[in-house]
Amino acid sequence: MDEHVAVVAEAVDSTRPQVPGQDATEREPELVDELLVEEVSIDGMCGVY
Amino acid sequence: MSTEDGRSFDLDRAWRLDERVSIRPERFGALLYHFGTRRLSFLKSRQLLDVVRGLAEQPTARAACVQAGVRDAELPRYRAALAALAASRMIRPRSA
Amino acid sequence: MSHVDTGRAAGQRLVEHFECGLDAPICLTWELTYACNLSCVHCLSSSGRRDPRELSTAECTALIDELERMQVFYVNIGGGEPTVRPDFWDLVDYATAHRVGVKFSTNGVKITPEIAQRLAGSDYVDVQVSLDGATEEVNDAVRGPGAYRTALRAMEHLAAAGFVGFKVSVVVTRHNVGQLDAFQAIADRYRAQLRLTRLRPSGRGADVWDELHPTAAQQRALYEWLLAHGEQVLTGDSFFHLAGYGESLPGLNLCGAGRVVCLIDPVGDVYACPFAIHDSFLAGNVRADGGFARVWRESALFADLRRPHGGGACSACSAYDACRGGCMAAKFFTGLPLDGPDPECVRGHGEAALATVAAGSAPRPSSDHSHRTGPVPVTIGRRRPPERACDENPLAGFALPVR
Numbered sequence: 110m111d112e113h114v115a116v117v118a119e120a121v122d123s124t125r126p127q128v129p130g131q132d133a134t135e136r137e138p139e140l141v142d143e144l145l146v147e148e149v150s151i152d153g154m155c156g157v158y
Numbered sequence: 159m160s161t162e163d164g165r166s167f168d169l170d171r172a173w174r175l176d177e178r179v180s181i182r183p184e185r186f187g188a189l190l191y192h193f194g195t196r197r198l199s200f201l202k203s204r205q206l207l208d209v210v211r212g213l214a215e216q217p218t219a220r221a222a223c224v225q226a227g228v229r230d231a232e233l234p235r236y237r238a239a240l241a242a243l244a245a246s247r248m249i250r251p252r253s254a
Numbered sequence: 255m256s257h258v259d260t261g262r263a264a265g266q267r268l269v270e271h272f273e274c275g276l277d278a279p280i281c282l283t284w285e286l287t288y289a290c291n292l293s294c295v296h297c298l299s300s301s302g303r304r305d306p307r308e309l310s311t312a313e314c315t316a317l318i319d320e321l322e323r324m325q326v327f328y329v330n331i332g333g334g335e336p337t338v339r340p341d342f343w344d345l346v347d348y349a350t351a352h353r354v355g356v357k358f359s360t361n362g363v364k365i366t367p368e369i370a371q372r373l374a375g376s377d378y379v380d381v382q383v384s385l386d387g388a389t390e391e392v393n394d395a396v397r398g399p400g401a402y403r404t405a406l407r408a409m410e411h412l413a414a415a416g417f418v419g420f421k422v423s424v425v426v427t428r429h430n431v432g433q434l435d436a437f438q439a440i441a442d443r444y445r446a447q448l449r450l451t452r453l454r455p456s457g458r459g460a461d462v463w464d465e466l467h468p469t470a471a472q473q474r475a476l477y478e479w480l481l482a483h484g485e486q487v488l489t490g491d492s493f494f495h496l497a498g499y500g501e502s503l504p505g506l507n508l509c510g511a512g513r514v515v516c517l518i519d520p521v522g523d524v525y526a527c528p529f530a531i532h533d534s535f536l537a538g539n540v541r542a543d544g545g546f547a548r549v550w551r552e553s554a555l556f557a558d559l560r561r562p563h564g565g566g567a568c569s570a571c572s573a574y575d576a577c578r579g580g581c582m583a584a585k586f587f588t589g590l591p592l593d594g595p596d597p598e599c600v601r602g603h604g605e606a607a608l609a610t611v612a613a614g615s616a617p618r619p620s621s622d623h624s625h626r627t628g629p630v631p632v633t634i635g636r637r638r639p640p641e642r643a644c645d646e647n648p649l650a651g652f653a654l655p656v657r
Contacts, residue, residue, distance in 0.1 A: 143235070144202070144238075144239070144242075145201065145202050145203055145206050145235060145236065145238070145239035146199055146200065146201060146202065146206070146239045146242040146243060147199070147200045147202065147268060148197055148198065148199045148200070148242065148246055149197075149198050149200075149504075149505060149506055150196065150197060150198070150485070150488065150504070150505070151191065151196045151197065151198050151280075151281055151327065151328050151355075152196075152449070152488045152489075152490055152491070152505075153198070153490075153491050153504060153505035153506050154280060154281060154490075154491055154505070154506055154508070154510040154514055154515050155490065155491035155492055155494055155505070155506070155508065155509055155510050155511075155515075155527075155581075156283070156509065156510040156511045156514075156515035156516070156517075156526070156527035156528070156529070157281055157282065157283050157330050157490055157510070157515050157527075157528070158283055158298070158330065158332060158359065158423075158451065158490060158528050158529075178377075180325065180327060180353065182278075182325045182327075184271075184276060184277075185271070186268075186271045189280065189327075191280075191327040191328070191355075193327075193355055193377065193378055194377060196328075196355070196380070198280065198327070200268055202267070202268075
């Protein structure tokens with residue numbers, strides 16, 4: 110039923126594109142790879158037993 | 159664990175959201191939940207959300223990116239993001 | 255690049271978003287009833303006797319309608335033992351018909367072969383069977399006589415019905431932490447997925463935490479075991495305080511209470527999380543004007559939880575970025591200040607802090623629905639008298655399934 114596939118999405122382009130519509134807090138120059146997608150199991154949040 | 163090379167995702171195919179996926183727009187982008195796999199994906203930009211929402215209507219993923227305002231220099235990043243969504247079955251190829 | 259590294263790097267930004275809270279929970283725990291056929295010594299909700307103020311079936315479906323509107327993806331229905339409510343199966347069907355995914359937590363008492371078949375046929379219902387020992391002796395010492403057999407019988411029925419991937423959920427204690435491989439073997443045998451969760455000093459857990467929580471050495475061994483098993487073993491993100499050891503475990507590594515998750519209890523009270531059933535963490539009630547949505551969005555408690563909090567006494571510690579100061583419920587119910595170390599802080603700061611807590615001064619749970627009769631195997635509790643004078647039998651009309 111569950112497939113626990115950890116997915117890594119890497120930006121192939123090494124330039125740092127400015128993404129219109131995002132505010133300044135979402136750009137962190139010190140990150141080399143900026144992932145636009147992150148994934149977690151629905152079980153990955155603390156506070157649900 | 160599998161690693162998707164963004165370059166292997168085909169931008170020039172027709173794609174669509176899996177029908178078991180629920181989209182919830184958020185300030186930072188969106189949450190996607192797949193009722194079948196029980197995986198949660200976080201889209202970290204509203205623009206990516208626009209791309210994903212446009213997939214079913216556009217002839218190709220590339221067209222959906224263009225329609226959402228993604229510039230050429232940003233395409234690799236969006237291709238990588240779409241590759242991740244395909245790998246986790248949030249989106250899948252469209253037959254039509 | 256390992257997924258853990260990228261998860262942590264990218265997750266820093268996500269953590270910031272989530273710590274400010276969302277317009278709706280992502281998922282939540284819904285305790286449907288305080289009634290239970292068991293009396294587990296560590297029950298986080300002090301369950302046993304039904305509360306006569308329980309939400310009615312109509313109130314439950316109205317709540318599900320709200321969750322659908324808010325796009326809450328997923329509810330974990332628990333209790334007590336949720337399946338003892340006569341309307342349980344109808345409510346599950348109602349939820350899944352309204353785009354709210356359901357996982358329910360059960361001791362297995364009602365999982366007959368027929369029920370298992372029904373469940374196996376539904377894509378939107380997941381089942382979590384509780385088990386706290388890989389052997390009958392260890393399990394039943396905590397969950398009571400017969401509990402082990404009931405749980406395994408339920409697992410057999412689910413497996414026979416072709417339900418692949420149901421959850422076997424364990425609360426890790428001093429006495430079962432040596433059985434992790436055996437738990438995995440049980441899960442494998444029934445084609446289930448193992449889930450290990452943290453014992454917290456909540457509910458009746460407050461009475462037994464000192465004796466049952468893992469030692470520091472056991473905690474370290476648990477951490478290594480979890481790392482080795484990666485995403486194959488679920489944790490409900492309940493060990494995020496162990497990120498202080500170094501590499502973080504899979505999951506958001508974030509306290510979700512009042513930010514992305516919460517608890518709705520059987521009488522409609524909304525708490526920050528199921529481990530914090532106490533007036534200090536009570537945000538409101540779904541029966542009030544504006545229902546659940548208003549509580550989630552406007553309660554003073556949740557607004558406070560969503561404000562940035564410094565690390566307090568922990569901010570100078572190099573582990574703080576990873577562990578975020580640990581679990582507020584664990585701190586609260588051991589009498590520790592919320593702006594200091596977790597009682598099980600991996601650096602040992604919690605143990606030091608606990609030594610300064612005056613005996614008997616830790617907060618007590620706000621309510622107690624425990625059965626009044628029956629032995630408590632591990633210790634005589636210091637539990638205060640139940641607040642309700644009525645003595646309803648929560649199992650009236652209920653008959654054990656015939657094998």
